Amino acid sequence: MKSQDFTYAVSRIRMKETKLLSKKDIDRLISQKDYQSTIRLLSELSFGDDTLDKNQILSYEQNKLWALMGELVEDLSVFxxxxxxxxxxxxxxxxxxxxxxxxxxxxxxxxxxxxxxxxxxxxxxxxxxxxxxxxxxxxxxxxxxxxxxxxxxxxxxxxxxxxxxxxxxxxxxTNEAVIKDYAELFVASSNIKIAVRGSKLNKPLEFFTKSLSFCNTLDTELLAKNAVKGFDEICTYLSQTKYKESVDYIRKSMSSFEKWCDDLLINGLKKQKYEPFTVGPLVAYILAKQNEIKAVRLILIGKQSGLDDTKISERIRELYV
Amino acid sequence: MELGLFLALLGAALATFLAGIGSSIGVGKAGVAAAGVLAEEPNLFSKVLILMLLPATQGIYGLLVAFLILQGVGIIGGGAGEISNLEGLLYLAASLPIAASGLFSAIHQGKCSVAGIHTVAKKPDTMGKALIIPAMVETYAILALLISILAINGIGALGI
Incomplete structure (x- = not known):
């Protein structure tokens, strides 16, 4: 990977971070009485545009994020x-x-x-x-x-x-620790999700060996064997790994486990707030923005389907800012 | 006489260009960060400018020491007299504190300034605190400047 200087990019990202939705903004969005007023508030908060529908707003923000990265970084292969x-x-x-x-x-x-x-x-x-x-x-x-x-x-x-x-x-x-950690957690958490979902559907061993992908923090062969035996065996196996804290969340629900994974990642990235020269703050911003988009998607879906405010709050991920 | 004068001039050159290199690297780094912040928020210009210019002082200190050496050997002000090899070497030695300290402290101060600019970008109210942190690095450039000036002044009094 070609070495790049990220000083300029990090400086712009520091300003962009101040424009990410805060916990207070998210709470205001959740407390809106209906879908239309949520869209209006999003527009006031410079998120999307009130002439767009839900999917367009989310893809507009996603496109904006990658356009910004293209502007800031000469070689996007780091991402x-x-x-x-x-x-x-x-x-x-x-x-x-x-x-x-x-x-x-x-x-x-x-x-x-x-x-x-x-x-x-x-x-x-x-x-x-x-x-x-x-x-x-x-x-x-x-x-x-x-x-x-x-x-x-x-x-x-x-x-x-x-x-x-x-x-x-x-x-x-990669030599970037932040990308290394992200890749490992992404693969490990995906393996856990595949194992849990497959186990609930009584999938055979062949399904797991074909679907699980090698990673450093989980023994995929053991995970596959335990997944065939049943959900409790997966939890017993995970309690012996570095993901033991995840067991309680997995037992609760898959969405609660997904929230735990996202929170773990974003909390690990918070130290990037103090890093002025590396790609780390840009990686952290991408994840923070994606988390923000996920949060807005959850709120909009919740508002559209008339979900209770507390139920929406429970599913919202930790924020970077 | 020729070698002594050459050594004294070498001292003046080292003080100027090593401290100058340090300052240009430091100001360059901070300038890149300042440009990034200003692209998003032009109103922060005056705040980031101060932080950006902090590493520039080492180059000025180097210039000051070079002036004193040039004055001491009579290249400035006229009347360049006999400069022994020992005297030339002493001027060279006197230039080294600000040359070396100027080079390294300006580079590191530049890095501190970048971090300070990022702090101001996120919280403009913390300008005072963000300024003090890179200013601490300045202490070591000032100490080196002091020793260089004392040494240059002392050489004349030795009567070599």
């Missing part, structure tokens, strides 16, 4: 650990769109390493080599799988595993 997730999401959309012969673009997101048009065109024309080494094999395998079996879930599992492997490999290659 590949995040950008690849967008590519793999777009690959899933492209494969399913080719299978069902619909236009994919409304479901695709920006901020990947490849343009959504390129991914869709390569999949549609079976020109997998142009997607590059990371995607070539999995794109072909997932398209063949869905065309032969029509099983969208199996296709997702293949792409998810390739995504986890790519993120783990990036984490291993």
């Amino acid at each position: 590949d650990v995040f950008r690849l997730q967008n590519d793999f999401h777009n690959l899933k959309v492209a494969v399913k769109s080719v299978y069902s012969d619909v236009s994919p673009y409304s479901m695709m997101i920006s901020g990947g390493t490849l343009s959504s048009e390129k991914i869709y065109d390569c999949v549609r024309n079976r020109n997998f080599k142009d997607l590059g080494d990371v995607f070539c094999e999995v794109a072909e395998a997932s398209l063949d799988t869905i065309l032969k079996t029509g099983d969208g879930q199996l296709c997702d599992a293949l792409i998810d595993k390739a995504c986890l492997k790519a993120i783990f490999d990036l984490g291993e290659k």
